[in-house]
């Protein structure tokens with residue numbers, strides 16, 4: 001009886017450890033950042049929206065343009081940037 005309990009406990013612990021290893025392998029970001037926000041390097045992973053085609057892309061890969069108010073605009077490509085700027089010029 002006691003042996004059965006020990007075996008069950010061992011299997012449980014083994015599965016728990018295995019699950020931890022697997023989740024750390026598949027979701028490394030989640031484990032790393034956790035609830036700590038605004039600390040080192042979190043901003044680099046931020047997604048920004050292309051105001052022209054509405055695509056979301058990592059800030060690092062975006063083409064940044066400052067508008068007249070100095071606010072940054074992020075574009076997925078030069079094509080979108082040019083099209084957006086042409087559009088805003090026309091409407092202004």
Ligand SMILES: [Zn+2]
Pocket residue numbers: 050052053054055075076077080
């Ligand atoms: Zn775009």
